[in-house]
Amino acid sequence: MRNLIITILMFIPLIIFAEYPSGEMLLKKIDENMYSENIISVSTMIIHSRRATKTMKLKSWKNGDNSSFSEYLSPPKNAGTKMLKLDNNLWIYNPQADRTIRISGHMLRQSVMGSDLSYEDMMEEDEISKIYQAEVIGEEVINEADCWILMLTAKVADVNYQTRKIWVDKTKYLALREERFGKSGKLLKTTTIDEVFLVGKRWYPKKIMFKDVLKKGKGTELIIESIEFDANIPASIFSKASLRK
Amino acid sequence: MLKFLAKGLLRDRTRSFFPILIIASGVMLTVLFFSWINGYAMMLIAENARFETGHVKIVTRAYKELIDQKPYDLGLMNVNERIEVLSSEYPQIYWQPRIYFGNLLDLPDKKGETLSQGEVIGFGVDLFTDSYEQELLNLKEALSNGNLPTKQGEILISQEVAEKIGININDVITLIGSTMYGSMAMHNFTVSGMVRFGIQAMDRGAVIVDIADVRLFLDMEDSASEILGFLPKYNEDTTFEISSIFNKKYTNKDDEFSEIMLPLRTQGQMEFLLATMDQRMGMFIFIFIFVMSLVLWNSGLMNGIRRYGEIGIRLAIGESKGHIYRSLILESLLIGIVATIIGTAIGLIFSYLLQNYGIDMSSMLKDAKVIMSTTMRAQVTPTSYFIGFIPGVFASVIGAMVSGIGIYKRNTAQLFKELEI
Secondary structure (H helix, E strand, O other): OHHHHHHHHHHHHHHHHHOOOOHHHHHHHHHHHHOOOEEEEEEEEEEEOOOOEEEEEEEEEEEOOOEEEEEEEEOOOOOOOEEEEEOOEEEEEEOOOOEEEEEOHHHHHOEOOOOOOEHHHHHOOOOHHHHEEEEEEEEEEEOOEEEEEEEEEEOOOOOOOOEEEEEEEOOOOOEEEEEEEOOOOOEEEEEEEEEEEEEOOEEEEEEEEEEEOOOOOOEEEEEEEEEEEOOOOOHHHOOHHHHOO | OHHHHHHHHHHOHHHHHHHHHHHHHHHHHHHHHHHHHHHHHHHHHHHHHHHHHOOEEEEEHHHHHOHHHOOHHHOEOOHHHHHHHHHHHOOOOEEEEEEEEEEEEEEEOOOOOEEEEEEEEEEEEOOOOOOHHHHHOOHHHHEEEEOOOOOOOEEEEEHHHHHHHOOOOOOEEEEEEEOOOOOEEEEEEEEEEEEOOOEHHHHOOEEEEEHHHHHHHOOOOOOEOEEEEEOOOOOHHHHHHHHHHHHHHHOOOOOOOOEEEEEHHHOOOHHHHHHHHHHHHHHHHHHHHHHHHHHHHHHHHHHHHHOHHHHHHHHHOOOOHHHHHHHHHHHHHHHHHHHHHHHHHHHHHHHHHHHHHOEEOHHHOOOOOOOOEOEEOOOOOHHHHHOOHHHHHHHHHHHHHHHHHHHHHOOHHHHHHHHHO
């Protein structure tokens, strides 16, 4: 009888951990939803700053992890502003001044168009499974969806956030909530997916709320109006010449 | 009595020459020091008022919390309407909206690529409605090259920045910054002129642009960082009085964007600097009176020894001790007044020279963070004419009062014995 109890006690942890899937597997599932070699999207960014709310519309083209191009369509004050990311370089074109400026150094930490996103956030690798290792640490219900709680730790040196805590929908494999921490362990940013939609076979965020914890304001909403995966994008769009076009 | 004492002092110069020399020197130093401190304070007030603080300043409460960072995104809105209201409520004050902004100045090459860059501090001021700001900032005198802006889209750059970055007149430069809402902003300006203010904090990196251009550039329509108020003549009590009334009326603790008025003295380091100067002046006068009293006490004692016989005879022929004591004090009063007049006159001559010519202190102010002219000048005010009387007369009288106590120690019964000697 005593041996039986000891045997059962020894197996209890195994039974508990057996319920948790592998963190790596969950990250790959998220990447399968979020990552595509070529993406064209149109989105609306609503910036709730400390004093006012500003709405901007932009169109983005993305090629792999290394190239992306965005053009602001509205409001008129910002229309025509373009951003180009090529490898680790970022350029911004301002139509009023007809100038292209490379964003580098401390400027990368500045906010994009006054939003809760920084240029560094824009520069980040899209496939999180490439830059983080994950451990499942629990489960919780978020917006009526059962979620795994994952603690991500950077496995490469040059990352914006050393650790992240994400709540992954058990069925749709999207990070419905996310907390991003700096090297000191300080919470820097949070994101919440408030609405998701099905694009082909992928679940994709429809409405995301970004919040820079260090910034006063009510956060930035990003609403995906349309998105096309594996789109045919001419290579010429990812060049400095296209900024002035 | 006075005439008698004055004659005595004139005829017996040993009684008056050294005390007058000592007091006149001290008074001269007091007047000069007072005028110099006064000039420094006035310069500090005037320079800071013109460039930074106004005589009073209106900002939002949120802006005030971070006022050193000049967060124009927390600035004032509906400024034109506000200035109309302020002008009717405080007609004696001239109101000027300003925008201060930190930026990157980018000089492009022929292809539009960055040739060189530098960080600058921008001043968005009203350059075209009237000439008030141009006069306030002394732009005509400060212009070292080119012309003042005559139309929108033109910019004035500090000579130092222009030389550092390699900018020439009529070059088109780009200012890169953030709008009031945080978006990246770029705006092209044509360099119309270069300025040199003689104020290190400004010459290190100031650019001056018309406020309408800055509003366009930073998406700050009808907004401003601050509204500065200028009285016809600075008066500290008035600024505190007006601010108190304004804040009772407009400051709302529950609204971080409600307005708050700040008198000049409460802004930045002004309180500390002005209070320190007041303390220094008070301390100087106190030390002067103390030291001079000691010196004159000693001088009085020496005089007492020299006039030992004279005082003895006066006592012997029946003059009361009190009368002699009072006459000595009266003598010292006369000496004090005469010495103070001489010291004040010499002090004023030096003060006026320092007021007109000044002393170049630029080498000592290379890293100054406070807006301050590099030429230090004295400022002669009506107070300069009588400030010397306080230490001059006091020191003389106190010295005589202390040394004269010896009269009361003379024993009348011993007088004839002493006089025989």
